[in-house]
Amino acid sequence: MNIGDVAERSGLPAKTIRYYEDIGLVKPLRSANGYRSFRERDVHKLAFLGRARALGFSIEDCRNLLKLYEDDHRTSAEVKQIAEEHLDRIDRKIAELTEMRATLSHLVDACAGDHRPDCPILSDLATKPEDIALLKETGGARKARI
């Protein structure tokens, strides 16, 4: 099967499939004309990858999950550990975003959003570094990135 059909069947863009071959996640055969020739198990693997990525697993996690998937002697404990670590990462990310959201929505609510220049959002952002240092010392947390 050519890459176009595989793309359609797996739901992944052809570019992504080529990329996954590049980094060694799939190893399709090659036809005489140089085209990639995918077997059923390649398509299956790619669908697996697509689903794992959709759940937010990193490529490295995917690589490990795929290895376990193909290993008859795996234990479900190994799989579960990867999933639980990922779940933790998701939880931390959600917590981080939720905190951002809280601060930001507080600022947005306080902003008139009219023709005047006075703006609590800018005032907050302009908090002097000394003040931030003060907040840091006293345990005020100011760190988080999307």
Added chain:
Amino acid sequence: MNIGDVAERSGLPAKTIRYYEDIGLVKPLRSANGYRSFRERDVHKLAFLGRARALGFSIEDCRNLLKLYEDDHRTSAEVKQIAEEHLDRIDRKIAELTEMRATLSHLVDACAGDHRPDCPILSDLATKPEDIALLKETGGARKARI
């Protein structure tokens, strides 16, 4: 002021400050020896950037916020719009992560996590793309199947 002091005062790594100069967010002067020479307003700007980044604003948002901050004729509506758009992005991200979390935690709960190879997590990831398409079409709840 040299970059080391500015790093300490603004809370940003020196590397990041150089990067911000690279992309035109700050324009420190230069001393005779070639060292960057930061004025108070540069430090202030950098602190502003650090705070905006901590709230998850993109660099482009930061650039615009900074421009508004320095514009006496800005309206708070302009600022609020940027903030609200960002808030929406955060909300979408939280929703996305929350959905991932739900699916994944179901799977984790269903997994024995023992020495046996049977694993609902892998089974789910291995769901054939055709089945996913089918479930989509019929509105079937694939999570219930587990």
Added chain:
DNA sequence: GATAAGGCTTCCACCAACTGGAGGGTCAAT
């Protein structure tokens, strides 16, 4: 005067996970 430590400089490379595009070969049908 030599030298060592620390701070500063530039530049290049790298991270994740792709995505876009250029330039060109292949295939099926008209």
Added chain:
DNA sequence: ATTGACCCTCCAGTTGGTGGAAGCCTTATC
């Protein structure tokens, strides 16, 4: 023979930095 839809490789760019090498500058110490 020529279109048009595929396919190929390779290079560059994305976001927001971070790490490291090679090499000045400054200050202190011996």
